[in-house]
Amino acid sequence: xxxxxxLDAAGAAFASADLAWMLIATALVLMMTPALAFFxxxxxxxxxxxxTMMMSFASLGIVGVLWALxxxxxxxxxxxxxxxxxxxxxxxxxxxxAQGTIPHLLFMAFQGxxxxxxxxxxxxxxxxxxRFEAYLLFIATWMLAxxxxxxxxxxxxxxxxxxxxxxxxxxxxxxxxxxxAAVVAALVVGRRDDYGRRAMLPHNVPFVLLGAGLLxxxxxxxxxxxxxxxDGVAALAFVNTLLAPxxxxxxxxxxxYATTRRTTAVGAATGIVVGLVAVTPAAGFVGPLGAxxxxxxxxxxxxxxxxxxxxxxxxxSLEVAAAHGLGGLVGALLTGVFASAAWGPASGALAxxxxxxxxQVIAVVGALVYSGGATxxxxxxxxxxxxxxxxxxxxxxxxxxxxxxEEAYTEGDGAVLLPYFPAHTEPRTAxxxxxxxxxxxxxxxxxVL
Amino acid sequence: MKxxxxxxxxxxxxxxLEALFAADVRxxxxxxxxxxxxxxxxxxxxxxxxxxxxxVEKVRLDIAVSDSFVQTTVDALLAGARTGxxxxxxxxxxxxxxVIRIRTGEEDMAAVTPPEPxxxx
Numbered sequence: 001x002x003x004x005x006x007l008d009a010a011g012a013a014f015a016s017a018d019l020a021w022m023l024i025a026t027a028l029v030l031m032m033t034p035a036l037a038f039f040x041x042x043x044x045x046x047x048x049x050x051x052t053m054m055m056s057f058a059s060l061g062i063v064g065v066l067w068a069l070x071x072x073x074x075x076x077x078x079x080x081x082x083x084x085x086x087x088x089x090x091x092x093x094x095x096x097x098a099q100g101t102i103p104h105l106l107f108m109a110f111q112g113x114x115x116x117x118x119x120x121x122x123x124x125x126x127x128x129x130x131r132f133e134a135y136l137l138f139i140a141t142w143m144l145a146x147x148x149x150x151x152x153x154x155x156x157x158x159x160x161x162x163x164x165x166x167x168x169x170x171x172x173x174x175x176x177x178x179x180x181a182a183v184v185a186a187l188v189v190g191r192r193d194d195y196g197r198r199a200m201l202p203h204n205v206p207f208v209l210l211g212a213g214l215l216x217x218x219x220x221x222x223x224x225x226x227x228x229x230x231d232g233v234a235a236l237a238f239v240n241t242l243l244a245p246x247x248x249x250x251x252x253x254x255x256x257y258a259t260t261r262r263t264t265a266v267g268a269a270t271g272i273v274v275g276l277v278a279v280t281p282a283a284g285f286v287g288p289l290g291a292x293x294x295x296x297x298x299x300x301x302x303x304x305x306x307x308x309x310x311x312x313x314x315x316x317s318l319e320v321a322a323a324h325g326l327g328g329l330v331g332a333l334l335t336g337v338f339a340s341a342a343w344g345p346a347s348g349a350l351a352x353x354x355x356x357x358x359x360q361v362i363a364v365v366g367a368l369v370y371s372g373g374a375t376x377x378x379x380x381x382x383x384x385x386x387x388x389x390x391x392x393x394x395x396x397x398x399x400x401x402x403x404x405x406e407e408a409y410t411e412g413d414g415a416v417l418l419p420y421f422p423a424h425t426e427p428r429t430a431x432x433x434x435x436x437x438x439x440x441x442x443x444x445x446x447x448v449l
Numbered sequence: 450m451k452x453x454x455x456x457x458x459x460x461x462x463x464x465x466l467e468a469l470f471a472a473d474v475r476x477x478x479x480x481x482x483x484x485x486x487x488x489x490x491x492x493x494x495x496x497x498x499x500x501x502x503x504x505v506e507k508v509r510l511d512i513a514v515s516d517s518f519v520q521t522t523v524d525a526l527l528a529g530a531r532t533g534x535x536x537x538x539x540x541x542x543x544x545x546x547x548v549i550r551i552r553t554g555e556e557d558m559a560a561v562t563p564p565e566p567x568x569x570x
Contacts, residue, residue, distance in 0.1 A: 047460075393534070398460075401502075405491075414485065415501070416501045416503050417500055418500060
């Protein structure tokens with residue numbers, strides 16, 4: 001059998017520790033998208049909780065499938081400096097042969113979980129008003145036209161890889177990329193009707209904390225998994241993923257306390273995410289003390305950007321730009337400062353190598369320009385096919401019922417069962433209508449208790 | 450004195466409160482409620498279970514006012530709560546026999562006149 005031979009031949013090339021760790025890391029990164037759903041879902045009003053969470057969950061499906069069919073090839077197949085070719089389309093040639101020390105197929109899946117969460121991150125900028133159909137079209141096309149090329153530039157042998165840009169786990173590919181797309185999406189879709197007029201408060205702060213905590217757990221797979229091996233680099237990235245967000249959390253609580261004499265829970269959750277974002281490009285390149293400094297410093301720009309953003313016309317509703325765009329940008333630049341040859345492959349400005357910082361700037365600017373421009377074009381094109389926005393009535397009453405036909409929190413009061421069997425649609429008498437509690441004959445016959 | 454009870458859409462609560470406070474109506478109680486006012490029922494599906502929601506979430510406001518404030522209060526409610534679609538709600542006005550402020554024991558007119566607001570902390 002061809003299968004067994006390829007397994008045996010490939011099996012010899014795998015390092016089983018690497019293989020085991022990458023299986024777990026892939027699952028951890030996949031979990032970050034449901035975690036993001038809780039983080040985002042808690043931040044919106046209760047009438048939009050399901051819509052907001054579904055924006056993340058839908059990416060697990062749509063981006064997951066498209067990544068296997070086409071996205072992976074565009075990102076990682078041999079191609080030109082800008083985009084990969086079609087050699088791996090429909091997973092042709094992506095089997096159990098070794099890619100490094102793990103099966104190529106597993107590498108594809110690991111990278112797929114990154115594409116899924118990157119697309120889902122953008123949803124925070126358009127929450128509570130974008131139409132679901134338009135959003136699905138957007139994340140599908142955005143992953144293929146924006147994420148896959150930028151991923152190719154940095155990790156797939158494209159022009160930024162050639163230049164030596166350092167992006168350990170996706171500060172530029174994931175966070176700067178999603179952050180600028182979020183700004184453009186918020187501008188094109190437009191601000192919520194209530195924005196700047198009425199208070200729009202998080203409906204479930206414990207969800208926000210839960211989401212941030214699970215994101216942190218998943219991020220160990222994201223960063224330490226980016227070593228693609230169970231080795232010292234993975235251990236370094238793992239520890240930096242512990243330390244940098246811890247420092248950001250301390251700095252964030254201190255900033256909160258200094259400005260308002262209070263430390264907020266939503267602020268703490270946000271600080272954790274900003275720290276995770278900032279350490280992402282640096283995780284395998286900086287030492288643990290560098291990670292602490294990087295994490296603490298990264299809190300400052302994002303904190304003040306969030307404080308200021310609410311007074312501007314930019315309704316980036318869940319602060320994707322400030323947390324991911326700015327956090328990723330600061331992290332990418334600080335990677336060029338704190339990178340240490342004692343720990344990783346290159347030295348940064350702190351060790352006197354200013355060239356690396358220059359390369360980091362080019363990488364960030366490249367992602368900003370391309371992702372921003374392409375996101376604008378995609379949304380304008382999608383807007384020609386379907387409306388981008390929910391209508392005003394839907395928006396004021398909440399998107400969950402009109403777009404999804406469900407409520408996040410219902411006690412079922414006043415819910416009248418629509419009989420399943422067509423024969424039972426007839427005997428809906430006036431008596432059955434007015435008596436909400438008494439089970440009607442139709443209900444009893446269809447087996448409802 | 451009258452007791453004004455209004456049932457409104459939850460998403461209109463903020464505009465209603467703004468209008469009431471602007472009209473200097475500052476004593477009120479709100480309750481989350483559910484009601485049926487003839488609007489089209491939403492159809493919801495939870496896996497195989499499809500239901501028609503006969504009750505819609507509403508907010509109920511209870512406001513005790515002196516007679517001279519009745520029209521002001523009604524105007525503010527109308528201005529804040531009306532969208533023009535079925536389901537905007539109702540205002541009920543009923544006579545009020547007696548009002549007692551618990552803190553001071555003041556009665557009637559004195560009890561429905563809001564105190565000077567304490568400075569926000």
